[in-house]
Amino acid sequence: MAMKGQENSTLDVLGRVCPYPLVLTKKALEKLGSGQVIKVKCDAPASAEESIPKFCEKQGYTCEVEKVGDGAWDIYIKKA
């Protein structure tokens, strides 16, 4: 988890189901500067393990996903 502790902002989408985590993450990333890191707190499995990492890969953003508890993830994204 190279980006852990490096985040410039945090987005809490706990309690939100698909498609909200990805849509809100995209919106938050639009406001982020190049090279900045956002931490996304998420408890929607499909978003945390599939759609958000896939979106980051497509955009060329670095993404690290850490499972932090039973059904919760911290996702660190560095904007290219």
Added chain:
Amino acid sequence: MAKTTKMAFLVQRLGYKSENPKLALTHAIASQTVDIYLEDGDAVVPVVAFVGEGVLNCKNNQKAMETYGITSTENHLQNALLCDLKILVCKEDLARFGVAEADMPDASAMGADTTVQVVPWETIHAELKGADHLLFF
């Protein structure tokens, strides 16, 4: 060659115990996520328009949770605004039903950057004409 697909979701009716208006909003929000499966540069741009009786879905201070124990269309509208969705409400139909423009749902308290746009039918019609896909609810 990048392609932008415009989708228009037209809500013409009240829910009447159905999920219709909420489905329009949910599908429109979900359409903003499909680009992860599209070719690079391709995009889907949604717009949701409330016309006719459908404008009554847009009244604020709905009491769905208190009355029926379910989330309200207003709540879905607020979430859509939070996601920067373009929401258009027909000005003439609001006037026809006696609903004030000031009574539109607002999501600024949730951190939304956008608001419901009350516009003439002419504007909505132009959006519908420019859409690649038109979905009726």
